[in-house]
């Protein structure tokens with residue numbers, strides 16, 4: 001079985017459900033905000049050393065989340081449908097809440113995008129280059 005390549009669709013569905021893109025093991029997350037350093041099942045590196053990559057991508061997520069909350073609130077305030085100070089409070093609380101709730105989803109997206117672009121980075125997709133050890 002040396003041609004057990006993992007398809008992009010499989011990476012997508014695994015990563016979006018919080019499972020390891022390499023082996024499908026459920027346990028990508030250490031907690032709500034952190035990924036495990038390595039997959040507990042297949043030992044694939046999940047948290048890259050160059051954490052700037054993840055930080056950069058989740059920052060974009062933050063900005064998006066904040067914009068999604070703040071723009072509708074601004075519109076409601078401008079239309080006099082919402083008291084300004086209530087609007088400010090909703091914008092602040094809403095942004096924090098949204099970022100917190102979306103954080104694991106953003107991490108999933110980062111992992112998903114990363115491995116969909118670079119499918120050969122997955123240990124299971126590297127087998128053909130490595131000498132086979134499991135021959136018996």
Ligand SMILES: [Zn+2]
Nearest residue numbers: 020023039042
């Ligand atoms: Zn794994």
